[in-house]
Each structure stands twice: as C-alpha cells, then as structure tokens.
Amino acid sequence: MQVVQGKHLVTPDGEVLDELRSRAARVIVDVGTGDARTAYRLAKAQPEWLVVGIDPAWQRMSPTSVRASRKPAKGGAPNLLLVNSAIETVPAELHGIADEVSVLMPWGKLLRGVVHGDGDVCAGLRAVARPGASLDITVGTSIWRDPVPLEIRELPELTPEYVDTVLAGRLAGYGWQVTGAEVISGAEMDRMSSSWARRLGSGNPEVVIHVRATAVTPAEVAAGSPG
Structure with a gap:
C-alpha cells in the first residue's frame, strides 16, 4: 500500500x-x-x-x-x-476497514462506475466495507444539464427511478442493499444524516442525488434485508 x-x-x-x-x-x-x-x-x-x-x-x-x-x-x-x-x-x-464509505461528487471512471454499477467499482467499494457499513454516493445533477460534458453524454442520468429499476439490482450483486435515493438541494443538505453531506453544507447551491446503501452478506441479499 x-x-x-x-x-x-x-x-x-x-x-x-x-x-x-x-x-x-x-x-x-x-x-x-x-x-x-x-x-x-x-x-x-x-x-x-x-x-x-x-x-x-x-x-x-x-x-x-x-x-x-x-x-x-x-x-x-x-x-x-x-x-x-x-x-x-x-x-x-484496506479490506473490511470501513464503517462508512463515501463517494462524493465523483468524476471520470469512478462516476461511470457508480452510475453503471460496474463490477470492478462496486466490488472495490464492498471490499473496503465491514458488514453493515453504510455507503453514501452523492452526485451533482447539473452535469446532465445542457451543455452536457462530452465525457458523460452517453451516461444514463442518475435519478431515483434509475436507482430503483437498474442500479439497485446491480449493487445487490456485489453485496450492497440500496436503502434510499433522493434528490436534495443545497438548502436541504443540513437535514441529511450523512457526515459528508454536512461537509458540503447548506451554502452549496448544487442539487444532488444522494444514494444510500448498506453492506450485506450474500445470504442477506437473497433475503432482501440486511440482518
């Protein structure tokens, strides 16, 4: 290391x-x-x-x-x-070290990995987490507004509906159970429990989507609930 x-x-x-x-x-x-x-x-x-x-x-x-x-x-x-x-x-x-994993305003391969639910990224996130650890993914929604950067024009927009119908299943395959996804304005960030959201602070004008998940075992994934 x-x-x-x-x-x-x-x-x-x-x-x-x-x-x-x-x-x-x-x-x-x-x-x-x-x-x-x-x-x-x-x-x-x-x-x-x-x-x-x-x-x-x-x-x-x-x-x-x-x-x-x-x-x-x-x-x-x-x-x-x-x-x-x-x-x-x-x-x-670093395997199994984390009580909380954060991906805050990612870009490049990391952004593509979390939006697509790519195996190497999802598996890496799970590798650092202890069972029961939380995962917080926070992405600014403005990147999908015109003019959309060239690097992400083929990237699906991360929305609560996309998380529910696509991303949650992909994350589950790597030991993450999605527990929530919501769009939050900068003014609302203070109410979020995530320590990382509090670091952004209410003065941030960005509108973000916040995805939350919990690290689970294969048996818990099959049961559909973290023990």
Missing part, C-alpha cells in the same frame, strides 16, 4: 495502519477524494475517527497531506490517511 506523506509516496509498515485502526472509534473511507480537503475537514472535526482518502492521482492530495502532517495545534490531522489507489485495485490492507 502506498500512502501520501507530504510531497512523497511511502509504503508504511503494517503496524502503522493497525495502530491507527486500534485508536479509531469509527473508520470512514472517502473514495475518489481528489484534493482530500473534504476528508481533511472531517478528520479535523472528528479526531477520534480514522478518515481514509483514496485516489489514484496522489499529487492532488499532496498539499493536504503536508497540512495534515503538522502538529494538531497548527492544523495537523494525524487521523487522516491518504492512499494512492483506484478503488478497483484497492490494497488488501
């Missing part, structure tokens, strides 16, 4: 992750974390949690890693771990 440490990539000793996990009351994994600023803010707000940001473009996370490496009194966040990886090839060290 490669993690971002300041301006460099390092391979930490396995005991480092074990120690971080042992101290954490809750483990949150932010998939496609980008510049990791949202993950950093959550780590600062919840110092008893371990926040893991995952992204294959590690250079974008570097400035946040520099900031997080400072002493806590100077803005550091020792409970933030930034991992250089795509979710499709997530390191085995």
Whole structure:
C-alpha cells in the first residue's frame, strides 16, 4: 500500500495502519477524494475517527497531506490517511476497514462506475466495507444539464427511478442493499444524516442525488434485508 506523506509516496509498515485502526472509534473511507480537503475537514472535526482518502492521482492530495502532517495545534490531522489507489485495485490492507464509505461528487471512471454499477467499482467499494457499513454516493445533477460534458453524454442520468429499476439490482450483486435515493438541494443538505453531506453544507447551491446503501452478506441479499 502506498500512502501520501507530504510531497512523497511511502509504503508504511503494517503496524502503522493497525495502530491507527486500534485508536479509531469509527473508520470512514472517502473514495475518489481528489484534493482530500473534504476528508481533511472531517478528520479535523472528528479526531477520534480514522478518515481514509483514496485516489489514484496522489499529487492532488499532496498539499493536504503536508497540512495534515503538522502538529494538531497548527492544523495537523494525524487521523487522516491518504492512499494512492483506484478503488478497483484497492490494497488488501484496506479490506473490511470501513464503517462508512463515501463517494462524493465523483468524476471520470469512478462516476461511470457508480452510475453503471460496474463490477470492478462496486466490488472495490464492498471490499473496503465491514458488514453493515453504510455507503453514501452523492452526485451533482447539473452535469446532465445542457451543455452536457462530452465525457458523460452517453451516461444514463442518475435519478431515483434509475436507482430503483437498474442500479439497485446491480449493487445487490456485489453485496450492497440500496436503502434510499433522493434528490436534495443545497438548502436541504443540513437535514441529511450523512457526515459528508454536512461537509458540503447548506451554502452549496448544487442539487444532488444522494444514494444510500448498506453492506450485506450474500445470504442477506437473497433475503432482501440486511440482518
């Protein structure tokens, strides 16, 4: 596993992750974390949690890693771990680590993967989750409004109806039971229970679709209900 440490990539000793996990009351994994600023803010707000940001473009996370490496009194966040990886090839060290998995405003392959319910993406998301873990997918709806970006013109629009009729079944095949999908305006985000929605805040004018799911076992999928 490669993690971002300041301006460099390092391979930490396995005991480092074990120690971080042992101290954490809750483990949150932010998939496609980008510049990791949202993950950093959550780590600062919840110092008893371990926040893991995952992204294959590690250079974008570097400035946040520099900031997080400072002493806590100077803005550091020792409970933030930034991992250089795509979710499709997530390191085995992160398997089964998460109490909560977030995909916040994805783009590129990650966006296509969650909208289509692609196997490599769905399986990667499930791999990092403990049984019973929550999955929050938040996508801005404006990307499907004219002018639609060239990269997504063939991508089905993510709507509650699409989630119910298409995506829920695909996610179920990889151990996720969808528990809800709703379109939410920025003004309504404060009422959402998701810690990631609260990080966006009510001042965000974006209208988003928020998809929620729970990590379940194959037996629970067959039964249609998380134990």
